[in-house]
Amino acid sequence: MKFLKFLLIAFLLVSCGIKVNYDYERTTDFKTYKSYNYFGDMKTGLSELDLKRLIRTMDTKLETMGFVRSDNPDFYIDIQSQEIQSRNNSNVGVGLGGGGGNVGGGISVGLPIGGNKNTRELVIEFVDDTKKGMFWKAISESSYNANATPEKREEQFQAVVEKVFSNYPPKSK
Secondary structure: OHHHHHHHHHHHHHHHOOEEEEEEOOOOOHHHOOEEEEOOOOOOOOOHHHHHHHHHHHHHHHHHOOOEEOOOOOEEEEEEEEEEEEOOOOEEEEEEEEEEOOEEEEEEEEEEOOOOEEEEEEEEEEEEOOOOEEEEEEEEEEEOOOOOOHHHHHHHHHHHHHHHHHHOOOOOO
16 A cells, blocks of 8 residues: 555656755755754745645655654744746747738737646745754745645645655755
8 A cells, every 4th residue: 555655656746747946055964953843933825724734744754754843943944835827828820911012911810729827836944043044945846726626635745745855855966
């Protein structure tokens, strides 16, 4: 059963086209961070239910990575999100034209191809309040369906969290 769940998440990672960009403080010793918590005043842009799903998914992932959620953490996590609707401006033009002498004319019709695309940008920041400030940041962009079932939303968050934390801690170069 676990293999099937892993296979499903791997499939989602490939099929959903989740893009993630990372940034981090180069001088950070990531091994010193063992405990975390979330900022209490986050303005996430997520619904309360989606925020609960995301935090539950992140807690599970961070626990498997050896982190412990604590009231006195080594770092805090901030989450921000926004939905982006991009218009598809692709179209096909059909034209008819002619001319003779000084007279010319033309007709053009644009036929839209595809539809609008909804994506969600999710920003996850790790902040050390006592020393360095923000020391790690991931920005993910993935497809988003506002009408998805709770189960599909949970699966999407699992895929995003897997992808986001696949490169944590950063490999030193």
